Amino acid sequence: MSKVKVGIIGSRFQADCVAAAVKAVPEEAELVAVASPTKGNAAAFAKRHGVPHAYTDYRELLRNPEVEMISITAPNRLHAEITIAAAKAGKHVVCEKPLCMTLEEADAMIDVCRQAGVLLLYAEELFFAPKYVKAKQMADEGAFGRVHLVKQGEKHSGPHADWFWDVSQSGGGAVMDLGCHGIAFCWWFLGKQKVKSVYSHMATQVHRDRTEGEDEAVTIIEFANGAVGMVESSWNRPGGMDDCIEVFGDKGQTYADMLMGNALPTYSEVGFGYAVEKAASTKGWSYPVFEEQWNYGFPQEMRHFARCVRGTETPISDGETGRMVQEVLYAAYASAGQGCRIALPFRPKGVAKPIDLWKPIPVAPVRKLSS
Ligand SMILES: NC(=O)c1ccc[n+]([C@@H]2O[C@H](COP(=O)([O-])OP(=O)(O)OC[C@H]3O[C@@H](n4cnc5c(N)ncnc54)[C@H](O)[C@@H]3O)[C@@H](O)[C@H]2O)c1
16 A cells, blocks of 8 residues: 655644654655745754655645645644645645634535545544553443543643634633543543533633633533543643543443653653653653653554545544534533533534633632731
8 A cells, every 4th residue: 555645734843743653654654745834944844854845835735746635733723724725625634633613614624525525534642542542442341331430631731832822823721722632532432422411610720811711621521321521621730741531430440641651750860851741841750751652642543544545444533523522612611601511412603712602710819818
């Protein structure tokens, strides 16, 4: 089977991740192009990863007949526009999470890709993270009996790029950025059950000077079979990325810590190069993770997507997955705004971005006690 020729749109954080994933599956895919608007960035990325073609406008990349599949690693507000242009150019699309800003965009992305006969693949690497895949295999085998509660948490100290903090570009805060993983994870883990209702509590606890978005949230998802998903999302946890799951059934349970649980508890007085994503320091105690990309499932995800393009595998994560997540995101923000559970289907029209459905709940000022 020939290698799938991949073009990456964007040239920074996730673009490097996608490039590493492609290079980790050389028999399945190869990088042929990159596009990024900031002067010099695409060229530098091309040099760093040995990519033959670099463009400043993604439309030029879409005109390159060599490119079969694109990977969108641009900010959220651009996902729909780029997907639609790519589908019209006949390219298969891998879209990073979250799928887009609005449900209308999600519908349009799915429709255009379907009409063009190209795949719309939703990049949710947790479906490929080896520890989580093992947990699901055991659950599907019946190891835990009937699973009634699945928890996923993704927490770090806050995003690396300014646009994440600007809700007009990101669509929301920690739930939009990290909660989208947990929503998809719980749904996938529980066998893609329909979502019945969503309850979410959100607050901006720490970063009020940087964002109008929520930086801390707990979201509870009720599925059609009665099982519950609980998703914790935080931009307020220094010390490096933390991604964990817990699974509970009537016959057992399992816990998986994707990063710290696969790291070397390390103490260094002088520090060293790199421990884990978003860890600010390697001095003192730290948790350097090995095979970070593989632990996340990025190469495994890329192998699957390349095989989907070649028709040897059926997508386990596609535009419909992204749209389901988008609807739950809408419901989560509306729930946090209204202080009540939101039943699905929930498809309010004309919402510009999910966070518009939420009104921040003020944190009460700390009262000084008189002595
Ligand atoms: N799956 C994951 O775990 C994961 C991790 C990080 C980011 N992401 C997602 O990937 C996307 C990118 O995030 P990031 O962390 O790489 O952000 P980033 O800010 O590090 O990189 C964004 C890139 O997009 C480029 N860009 C901006 N406007 C563009 C345009 N008009 N055309 C082409 N490129 C443009 C920027 O120049 C930059 O290279 C986001 O949607 C984010 O949610 C997913």
